[in-house]
Amino acid sequence: MTDGRYAEAVYRQTKDGRTALLVYSALDRLQACQGEDQPWFGLPLQSLQMLHDVRPFDIVYTDVYVPEERRAPEAGVPA
Template sequence: MTEPDQLEVVYRTTKDGRTALLLYTALDRFQGCNGPDAPWFLAATSWLDELRKVRPYDVVYLDLPLPAHERIGAAR
């Protein structure tokens, strides 16, 4: 198991310049939206307040499918 301080949270930037945090409500949704090889971790929603203190974000999106070219591990 990975320690919390070794996790990397990936943020996205919206078209209007806001920092977005993408969250997924189930592993199958995450893999369907990000690809089967994207790394993931499970966290309680109570963790979001602490995360915002460490690295602020402007908006949270749930179960957002990413275009194929923006997925982690996609050929660029």
């Protein structure tokens, strides 16, 4: 787990141009879907509005498997 003072949410762009936030319901799901070396932080569901206020997103995807070649998000790379 990363130090919450430096935590940063990762946003992805969908194929249709929306901004997506990928969230995981448990650490084992994060590791299975994103790999074991992913930084992470816990956030209560009700705090998603805080993230939206800082940087708006269009959609939240839960427990999405990301192929290895797409695990390091880059600007403009579709989710």
